[in-house]
Amino acid sequence: MKAVIQRVKSASVEVGGKITGKIGIGLLIFLGVSDEDGVKECDKLADKIAKLRIFSDGNDKINLSADDVNGDVLVVSQFTLYADCRKGNRPSFVRAGKPEHAENLYTYFSEAMAARIKGRVENGVFGADMKVSLLNDGPFTVIMECMNGEILP
Template identity: 55%
Template structure:
């Protein structure tokens, strides 16, 4: 499971001209899923994201988590995070899971994230042409891959 986490002042996801998710201060999480991913990856990654200390404290030091600042989260599925670019100029997405595997894992990830935060988590629509708008705060952008835990 691969993620790009962006600290945002605001973010939204629009599909067919309609805003389906919108947050203020919080995190926009782009999530890539591959066939080898499972419950252990979901548990580890949601815990890591919920507790990442990337928000400023009273001294403007990144020492607070999204939980500490009562921030919101949007999770958007993004198969392109598993692009392989070694050969040629057209990325290969062979490592990205097909919908029959990815959708249940994505939905479970969102559910577990919501449990850890104690609030609803915004989403995109799996497979839709989404327009993601964000105001990256900092900018702070962190990448985490569950295959690189150690």
């Protein structure tokens, strides 16, 4: 499971001209799922992200979590995180999870985040053509990968 986490001032996702998820200060999480992933990876990643201290405190030190700043979370599915660009110029996505499996884990991950933070958890629409807007704060972006229930370095 892969996640790209961005600290944002605001973020939203639109599908077919309608806003399906919108947050103010918080985290925008792009989530990619492989067929090898399961609830163990979801739980481990949600635990880590919920406690991730990437917001500035009063002394401008990166020391606060999303909860500490009353932040929300927007989770957007993104199978392209599993793009394999080693051969040719057209990425292969064979390592991305099959749609039904990936959607189930995407939903589970969103629920796991909701259980771990005080703020709201909003979502995109799995498998849809989404338009994502964000105001990145910093910019501050963290990439995480979880495999076999462990966060990779």
